[in-house]
Amino acid sequence: MKKKIYLGFLFISVIGVSYGQDSAETSENDNLKSESSFKTDIDLVEPPNWWVGFKDQTLQLLVKHQDIGNFIPQINHPDITIEKVSRGDNSNNYLFIDLRIAEGTSAGQFNILFENDKAQDLVHTYQLKSRATSSKEYIGFNSSDAIYLITPDRFANANTLNDIPITAKGEQDLLEKTIDRTDDYARHGGDIEGITTHLDYISSLGFTAIWPQPLLTNNMKSGSYHGYAVTDLYQIDPRFGTLDDYQKLSQKAQNKGIKLIMDQVANHCGLEHWWMKDLPFTDWVNLQANYEKHIANWNNDVTINSNHRRTTNQDRYTSKYDSDANSQGWFVSTMPDLNQRNPFMATYIIQNSIWWIETAQLNGIRQDTYPYPDKDFMSDWAGAIMTEYPNFSIVGEEWSYNPLLIGYWQKGANNKDGYDSNLKSTMDFAMQAKVVEALNEDESWDTGLVKIYEGLANDFHYASPKDMMVFPDNHDMSRIFTQLKGDVINTKMALATYAMMPRILQLYYGTEILMNDFEKPGDHGLIRTDYPGGWQDDSVNAFTGEGLSSEQKDMQSFVKKLLNYRKGSKAIHEGKAIHFAPSNGVYVLFRVKDDETVVLILNKNDTPTSVDLKRFAEIGLNGKSLQNMMTGDNLQWNDSIKLNKKGVVILTTKI
Template identity: 60%
Template sequence: MKKLLPIIIVFLFFSCVKKSKNASIELEVANTYLEKVDPPNWWVGFNNNRLQLLVKEDRITNYKVSIDYPGVYLKQVHTADSPNYLFLDLDIAKNTKPGKFDIIFKNDSITKKHTYELKRRSFDSNKLIGFDSSDAIYLITPDRFVNGDDTNDIIKELKEKQIDRSHNYKRHGGDIKGIIEHLDYIEKLGFTSIWPTPLLINDMPESSYHGYAITDYYEVDPRFGSLIDYKKLSFELRRRKMKLIMDQVVNHCGLNHWWMLDLPFKNWINHQENYENNKSNWNWETVITSNHRRTTNQDPYASEKDKSLNVDGWFVPQMPDLNQRNPYMATYLIQNSIWWIETLQLGGIRQDTYPYPDKEFMSNWAKAITTEYPNFTIVGEEWSYNPLLIGYWQQGAKNKDQYESNLKSTMDFAMQKNIVNALNEEESWDKGLIKMYEGLANDFHYAEPRDIMIFPDNHDMSRIFTQLKGDVVNTKMALSYMLVLPRIPQIYYGTEILMNDFEKPGDHGLIRSDFPGGWKEDTINAFIKKGLTPEQIDMQIFLSKILNYRKQSKAIQEGKTIHFAPFDGVYVLFRTYNNEVVVHIINKNKTAVTIDLNRFAEMNLKGRIFKNVISGERFIWNETMELKGKGSLLLTSIKE
């Protein structure tokens, strides 16, 4: 025994050392923190069972990866040009159960662990209904709407640290909580959906209140609130049977996006070499900006140079242009959109700067979304006054180049301009109301006019009241006409109280002015009509009556459209559905006129009783109608 004692002591010593080493390894594994894993979680039960994880961690390419979870298969591990990235291709079997599992990363001396979660889906994707022509959308710039939580106005860790409501391009403090607290107001006005401009983090040093310079595609800007707040906004809208539309940006990100310090691939962004060579002097002289020639997407004669400048050029120097032709970038962006749809149960996506990214990617992106959510709606921003370009991007278009966008809706800048011009111009054979009439006649070109979005203005253009030169009657005519068209209408916050940018027309900061009553110190409060002028209150009531009527009008939402060419300064449009008839009349004459109703005999309305949607007055359709002066008239048939 004495001879064995030294051997036993040595064995116990090394055993303890081994246990100690194992314990330290286990401790290291248990407390590993990886810099980034995107998407941060996923779900079981998608049609597409593939998932690609972006993993960001120092020297991660030196690690071997393994996963041991029933139904989850690691198919391939891709390295990047940077040693600090891996891209993991996973297959998730149809019968995989939701739960958490560990992704193990090992090299010769270190083991790291990341716990990943597959969640159970909380709704049937076939029952997720996107916005359509039955909806009316309220567009909000969140920083300028309501400051519901002043404790998050300044976040010391972020680069922009100033709140200054006197400055049009600094942050003012509006947030998600402010929107939630005023959903009753929005609902009572008659809106069924809201579209906030982007709520994701913009950690830029200045002028990023608008949200279009995203610096992390999976993080809510803490100055707007948290992911919990965003989810609550969606829940509160669904509780009211309203929809949340998310403003997304796949064309560009913010210059301070986290990956700009260490780009995964040499072609992650467009003109990357130029950027990396000029980081220390990045300005207008060094950036290769877009030529903004969006027609190069369709032009059969376009040069390759011009095509490249449109697709690859940077929107502005502070917004790097993403290269969607890189397959890893493409997958990242597609998965991000699906992640937000699933997380928030969205009612739609508005995609910024639609004609600027690679158009084949945009088709694949939209198709990937609608494959998972067949009744979902995406609207793309195509700022063009040419109906040919607007129609090109809508799914079902018979394009000569055979391009299929898979995009349900696009934005009708052409009709918006026609309406403004028609109301501002004096009447003649080729000016005035005829422009509205002929603008609507262009609907023959669209695959589905009813799915196109119409609007009086938005966050990038002068307020409609400004465009119409401060004419209240013209503004009412524009709004009432848009709201009865075979379209999806969008109204910008504050239109209901005649907000304007008279001081400096077209100035973005002024267009996006604070909504009165959204801050504790405001002396005017439009939410409760405190301090508003009689004209502002009248416009609130006018718009609300039309919107609330529109909510229950099948004729407006999906009915047949018939209009008659303008005559003597009067333009008449009808919407019909079964026995419901809606009549919209615009009269540009400054004095009373009498119109002959026999001109509209084909509508077969003689003897029908109509009600004025605004005033409630009744009218029997017979031989003539007196229009008392300039303005619009909205009539609805009464069941006999």
Template identity: 60%
Template sequence: MKNSCFLILLFLGFSLYAQKIERVEPPNWWVGMNEPQLELLIYGENISSYTPSVNHANIQLIEVKRTENKNYLFLNFDISKASLGKFKISFSKKGRRNNFTYEYELKERTKNSKNREGFDSSDAIYLITPDRFANADTSNDKVKGLREITINRKDDYARHGGDLKGITNHLDYIQKMGFTAIWSTPVLINDMKQSSYHGYAITDLYEVDPRFGTLEDYIALSKKATEKGIKLIMDQVENHIGSEHWWMKDLPTSNWVNFQKEFLQGTTVITNHRRTTNQDRYASEFDKRLMNEGWFVSAMPDLNQNNPLLAKYLIQNSIWWIETLNLGGIRQDTYPYPDKEFMSQWAGAIMLEYPNFSIVGEEWSTNPLLVGYWQKDAENKDGYRSNLTSTMDFPMQKVIVDGLNEEETWGTGLVKIYEGLANDFSYSKPNTMMVFPDNHDMSRIYTQLGEDFAKTKMAVGYLLMLPRISQIYYGTEVLLSDAAKPGDHGLIRTDFPGGWKGDKVNAFTGKNLTKNQTEMQSFLKKVLNYRKNSEAIHSGKTVHFGPENGVYVLFRVKKDETVVVILNKNETPVELNLERFKEIGLQGKTIQNIVSEKINTWQKTLKLNSKGITILTTKM
């Protein structure tokens, strides 16, 4: 009996001391990484009063860092000689018996992990806001203990219940539409009081939001998508966190977030959003600091990437998700806002581990010079190298919309689109850029084009033919609109028809779609599936001719495949003279319309129907 009591007391004592560690991040790591050092964040009450040590032949604890906050320890290990398995970290105090150990695991990397391929110009990416796509698991609609538990589909800013399984269950639809990659807005936990459905106010960088599902659900989505030849792109945020992040209750250092002193005094310093300060040789230090260190909004604390402990933490967090989810890419939010030298370091660290990986950064500027600055191979006059493989092509998006909306006069309309593409000379690699008709932060393309069906097909069809990576926002294929409140974010992220049980309209099956919705879905499906196997579109030469009489013609050419894209803004049919396109070498060749599948011969003229897009190919 005495022995039993002793064992119980011993167990309780061990449990008590073990509980001094509340968090270890990253929660695990892998052997065989190119970076030999691993930094662990250890969090627990008064944990810095303990002395950590490791007794392992192939693992060396090379540095212990303590901060102003006694509840944190940062341990730096050399694991270059480590093998997979678990090892023990001992925590001790002199003259005390309340010592304890923590077991940490080093896993084996996924097969071919180092050679994983990212997305490129052969890909067409489907952008999804998970909360608004499909609700497959109603059991996680409301999760006790979280700050926001209301589900209300009538409120555009409330949660609607979409989840990870909702995406997984509709992978067949996504694949059949012709998409080769999925980018979902963040699904990490946003335990905020309201309007946290979008995912950009993360409150724990290692936890999936339980309203979207579990880590296992996320892994299952990636695995099943990969089996179908679909890459998974993760939306990450290095610039900021949500104000309810667990750090904010007990900050690790005195400079963990920017303007931390002001925050502790009850003041929030907001960024000036002057993104040009990153390139402007005349920018004041005041403007530079406010741009990069000011908070995006009051509910999103701005992270201080100049703190080396945090910098390492963020880099490891990105790599942890790449390895855990077998990612095919990262989309980085608000790319110009963090410290730009850190962002170069961050991207470089990822590319060191995954040389064929892809990262696309959001620079919401319509100035090609500003966007091009962030490209990996840009020869910037200030010598800056970003290591970023891809940038979002906001300039091209804008000229497509403007050009289609404007009347055809000298220098406007289709000429604006033509000249927009001509700006590719300012980019180091135009084909690595991501072009899109719309996204989760701007009005739907159907709305931007005045709900003009023909123009919407022209915009989407044209951009899918460009020397670019393509991205389409969910619902574009069925003409979702925010015309009732243009620009309203809640409405922009409206529910996908058929994603909820009882929906009267179902875009997955085609039930109760309008004629135009059905036609648009069919149009996109045909264009995307042709694009999927077109070398001319993926990597062919691009040739375009200046618009004349409301008609603009572009060619993509590789070997014996030529793709012809014709935009016609005339309200009546047009007889297009083909003589000036002789240099392309199509005379007498058989061509097929990839949408109607009608076959014809390239002769002296081509009859175009009224306003719309025509896409032809020599490949049949």
């Protein structure tokens, strides 16, 4: 079911009116306006603007205004037609207007006239823009990319004036204004400008894309810093900056060859979202009746939260009760679950994603909590985006260590129920865990490095392994340095392994300087620690290296060499992967493309060991010269190689 079906078949026409007729108030020549002629008597219209030249020529406007349900909208424009008008069934303060924009319509402004029988006419000027980029030129992320995940509030504070906004739209409504860097769950002041300021640093490390956690307004009473409780889906949080700041970040990143990925949330919003005080439909959010009972009596034992049983999406034996409790329950009590089965909500979410792609010139979307929303809607959502932007990329979060569940969500999966997600990329939590287990465990027949070997063997299940995203850690789990018990050598081995796999690579900010959560393992506030040097009074500055320990500087250098080589390696981006079962504490993975071969050697032996290279004869390296990627030393690939110490060795034929 595609977006046009939501618009064309599921809306109920509740107002009978002949649209497009001449009006005493406007004439056809008046409809294309200049920027300076903008006028509005309406509180809110979303999307706030749109574009000409889409494949899908439909558009639905959400109009919110006191008693707007008593008004009839009219548009007098030869290329723009009102196809249907719908009222909310829970509030008279909403109209949903379905428009059709004819092919070839020129960009410009036109007036929407709202009339009622009391002669209290209202006018709103709406803008259709020209598209800055054609659909095919929106190039997404892929296996050639290394993505830098950032918690914006904790990365860098470049503009202290927006710490407590005083001029931004909606600032009077922001509930959590206090900046307190001593509180791990309060706002610390990091902002968009802080990311933009340090793009050179990010690029120098070898990253080719950035993924900031959500930057939209989180007008919540507490814990608003993380961004996942959005209270305005069309507004950059004033504490992060402005829309202009976000667009500048996008442009400057692209100028440096860095792609921008937007973190979006289709499953839920924040409890303080403006529509929660005036819901347009009786089913705008899931369990809405329970919510109304809940707020009437906060001590009432009313079911609201999800059961978090995500396997119900694939389970052929699942009960409807369990399935509904997963997809219709709220993520937590402060994050209302959006009802994507409501066609107006479905269209709202799809249009919002497209609006941000066009507005910020995005290269990709990371979609939060992917298995929680209605899965048929998620297929429609991804399908609508990929139909409009065929070279775009979307990655979905499925936090599972079971490859069967992860693979289910990737486009092209051979699912028994016939489900096709239209989702290009999924997050490989299973492989993330296997690498950690492999390095933490002692070596035996079924423990240690064999976990990586058998983990990659599961790739037969995936529709496209190289389009999956692997990572050492993220904003919701302990830092990789913590997971590996503070072992620097094991951390280097892990990072190199993730980087050499047939995958898209993502690293969390601070991994390159051994940031950790030893004090309170797993504590989200600590995991999302301030990046040293991001604040003017920081005594340590990781951007310049000032105050870093020798181990931190060494790791920073290691990551820089690793990712900058990876950036230019066709063998790692596209090459065939061949690996050999671990033997005597050594695991070897090859990536081969044309005349380039990259060799990853993981050695867990604390004492010198010799590796018989004749075992790898099928790779065809005998007699060839290879270079150690980290040291620059050259060696001849003959009968054997001696490994003097525990660690990782990366060799390449590209000298």
